[in-house]
Structures are given as C-alpha cells and as structure tokens.
Amino acid sequence: MTAAPLLQVEDLHVEFSTHGGIVQAVRGVNFSVDSNCTLAIVGESGCGKSVSVQSIMGLIPIPPGRISAGSARLRGREILGSNLIDGRDVRGSEIGMIFQDPMTSLNPTMTIGAQIAEPLQVHRCYGAGRAREEAIRLLDSCRIPEARKRAGQYPFEFSGGMLQRAMIAMAISCKPALLIADEPTTALDVTIQSQILDLMLDLQRETGMAIILITHDLGVVARMADEVAVMYAGKIVEHGSVDDIFYRSAHPYTCGLRSAMPVNDRSRQAELKPIEGRPPDLFSPPPGCGYAPRCPHAMNLCEREHPPEFTSGVGHYSRCWLHHEMSRQRPRELHFRAAAGEGA
C-alpha cells in the first residue's frame, strides 16, 4: 500500500448522447488493481462494466461517447483520454486486451502471425523477421500446436478456442503489466473456457501481470479472481475480496446474484431464484440506489438518496443503506418498506 497501485481508476463517468437523450452508462466508478492480482468486474448486461474498461483504453467511439469526469492512472501517470505516457501508446505495450468474440475480433485478411507481430513492430520496433519468430514463440507459449504453420494461417482457418489463444498471444506480446479480459470466455464452450482460464492463470504466474476480468459468470469469478467489484446501473455496489463477495455478501444485489447461480449440491435447494425486474433506465438514473425497485429490503430512503460507501471489512465496502448504523439500531426510523407490498 506504499507505492501507487498499478492501475487506479477514480470517479469515472462515461455518457453517450443518443437520439433518446444522454445515457449515463458509468456513474462514478473507483477501482484499482495491482501486479499479480486479478480483479473481476461482474454485473449484468448494460451495467457499464465493458464501457468502463473500454473508456480507459480509449476504445469507445467519441462522439457519441464522452468521458465526462474521472481519472485512470497507470503507475501514477494519467492515461485517461490520451492513452499516452511520454508520448507512447500504453495500449498493446503496457496494457493488453482481449475481447468477447474471438471470431470477429481478428482481422480476416491478415495472417495470425502478422497480427501477433504487429504490436511488437509498433511498440518495440522489431523487424519483420524477428517479430515473426517472436509471434511463433508466443503462439507456442499459448499452447497452439504447430505454431510455425499456424502463424501463416488466417483467422477463418482457426477454431474459436484457438482464436482466443491467438488473441491472448497478441495481447501479451509486449509483456504488458496489465491484461484486460472483456468476457473472454463468454463465446466459447465450457471445456474451451476452462483451458483459456488456465492459460491466463499460468501466464499470470509466469509474468506477474495484473488481470482485470470482466464477466457475468460467477463460476469464472470464483476460479480466477482475488478481488471482485460488483457493478449495477453504472456504479460499483460492492467491492471486496473474492471470499468477502461469496461468503460475506453485503449488498442485496450480490446476494441476489448468488442465489441465481447454479450450485452442484443436492442438499441445497435446487431451484434457482432469478432477480425479478429490470435495471433502471440510465437515460434518467434514479436519485437513490439503482437497485431499490428490485430490492427485497428496500426502504423509503433508498429511493431518495444514493447510499455512500459503507466499509464492512478490510478492502470490503458496499453501497447500501442497510449498513448505515441507524438502519441497524433503529430500522423503523428509516421506514422499511415491506418487500411483499412492492410488486417488483
């Protein structure tokens, strides 16, 4: 905790202007990640998890997108907006990124080898031959058989799992300090998922890079993450270590996600409980907690005022009024609303 964290994101706000008005996709997000550490960002579709990291990487289209506030510092240097440190692009060199759909994320008219070699040529000024040899070595280290032959092939000659390996090889080609994985296994079948996650863990062990993993799969989180940030309606509603999130969930949304997760345990109830309702409209975000309309414990206060961070352990906080001391001591004064009375 002495030096600045590898990547620190503070108060990030991102909005998109559309025909229907301005969508506030990300509304004040804070997180940080350190070397050798994996931060998982979880949440349902449209909660702003992808937009957060893509805005840090300068990948959201501007306009219609706009980063209206916030900072993202890599080793204490601001990268939000420019992605430059000392005039050099950190993307590809310091931060690598892989995406959800490997089938469309690679250029169909370039060989795999050339695409992996590209960051080396751009950032490390490698010559063509040397970059090609390095690309073959990277493919090999990402466990692609016959790497030399494969490097000369095109994306359409690869399977989905192979393509995701090639994507990883490309993302780590310049030995980045941080790998951002935006739903890396969502488009893959389960056995391939597992291999890809293993590969990422092994690479982390070898290089000590930090990983930001975006997913909506709690199984992946449990397996990969050290820290977890749960996002809802453009905000982080709970943040803590993986054990905090799974065993000491502090936010009703986290609890809801957990009871919607299948468990391979016959002694526990077999039926999954979905979270009823839908996330709020981010054209006009509610003044209070975004989860209040779906929350079984919602109080009147929840709809009026946004909850601040309540700390419930080391590095574990949640944004929920239930943790206000008044709610513990004198719940009546916060006007509990009967969960049953509110048809969600």
Added chain:
Amino acid sequence: MRQGMAWYVCKRLIQGVVTVWFIATATFFAMHNVPGDPLLNDRAMTPAIRANLEARYGLDQPLFNQYLIYLGNLARGDFGISFTQENRQVNDIIREHFPVSATLGILAVLFAAAGGVLWGALTALYRNRMPDYIIMFLVILGISVPSFVVAALSQLGLVTLNNLAGRSLLPVAGWGSVFHMLTPALVLGLSTMAYLTRLMRSSMLEIIDSDFVRTARSKGVPPALIFSRHQLRNAILPVVTVLGPQIAVITTGGFVVELVFAIPGLGRFFVEAVQQLDYTVIMGTTVFYGAFLVLMVIVVDLLYGFIDPRVRLQ
C-alpha cells in the same frame, strides 16, 4: 495450394470459353432473325444473280451449316469481311481501333476505382460532417447526370480554361498523346466513380467500428496503419467484386464519350454497324467485346482471391 490455383484458373477459363460460345451463338441466331437481307440494295438483281451470290457466300445452305461455318471461322479467330466497308476485315477494324478503346477504358476504370475508394473512405471517416455532405452531393450528381452532358460540359470548361490561359493546356478533343486521354477517361469513369464511392462508403462504415478494428486500437496501432492495414483492405472487397461488371459498363458505354471527344475507338463501329446492318462487324465486335469482358471478370475474380484469403482457398 499452387496446384489448386492453377486448376482454378483453368476451370474459370473453360467456363469463360463456354460463355463466349453462348454469346456467339445468341448473336448468330439473333442476326438471322433481324429483318433485312445482306444482298438487299438499290440495284436490281435478277433471281439468278441472287442465287449465284447466295451460293458464293454460302447463304443458300441450311442454317445449321452456316452456324457451323461461322463457329469454325470464329475458332480460327476470323471474324470475316465487313459488308459495308470496302475490302476491310473485321479483324483489322478491331486490331486498329480496340487498343484506343481499351486504353481509354482502362484509364477510366483506374480513375473510377482510385477515386471511388478514396472518396468513399473519406466520406466514411468524416461521416455526417461537411466533407461527407459535399462529396455525397457530388456523387448524386455524378450518378444522375448522363455522360454526354458531362462530356459536353467538360469540353466547354476546357475551352474556357484554354482561352483564359491563352494557350492550350489540355486538348478539347482528338486522340494521340496522354493529354488527349485525361479528360475523356475522367468523364467516362465519372458515374462509375460515383457508384463505387457510395459502395465504398457503406462498406467502410461497416468496417470502421468492427471488432477487429477495435482490437487493432487496443494494440496501440497508429491510426494511419489502422486505416491502411485493417480498414481499407477489408472495406475494399465489395468494391473489387463489382469492378468486373463495371469494366463492362465502362468499355461498352464508351462510344458516347468517344463520339463527343472524336476518339477513333471501337465503340463507333459497334454502333454504326448496327445502323448499317453490317452483319459481320456486329457479330465480330459483339463476340470480341464479350470475350474481353469475360476475361476481365476472370482477372478481377483472381484479384479478389489475392486480396481475400477466404476465397483463395476454396
């Protein structure tokens, strides 16, 4: 792989020959059904003379025999003798005038392709901003104004320009030097350029926010490289696809421009032969143009395979 390529070229060439045979057959039978008679003229002709002449030219034989003779001549590359021009082989007409048309056509296609790709990419990059609006307005003009109007207007413009300069900057008409070619080639390629611009714009818009372009950005590839290596090459594919048929449009549509600019191209013979019922010239130029276009389409398809690896391997 190399062998596969050779086999592919062979296959395409055989298909091309079949297509040309089809064109030749259709032209032959169409010509036979056109009203009129090659021996019909003002001079009085007794039935005996007529029968003699028909026998001399083989016109008294059954239609199928005539067809076989025609095919045999075609296979030897002999298109016959012109009916209206004294002592002139159709082959000579083509040999003399086709290079002019081809030069003009190729230049026009190059203008159209380069311009279309460039303007299309530019409008996509500046979408919904001033450069986009201006170019797209010009594109609509280019598509809707017919080429003879553009040709006449460009001549008028050239005359005014030369007058202002006090000397001849660019020739207004005629054929000979490179300077003679520039204006007509531009005029000839204009509507195709406009069409390709629209096509390029829409395909570029599809590419510009695609996943693999996002990947390239996430690798920190500089914008100029993203444009040339990732966007342009993928966006150009649909443009290359239509290039074959567009070459057809340009080369056969050239006669108007050739007429206005007084260029001794093949297009004039093609059209005049129809008016004068010059059977051999009609059939010869049609079959020749057909063969040329089939060849161009094959060349473009091979080019396409070179650009898109997915096609190459099939």
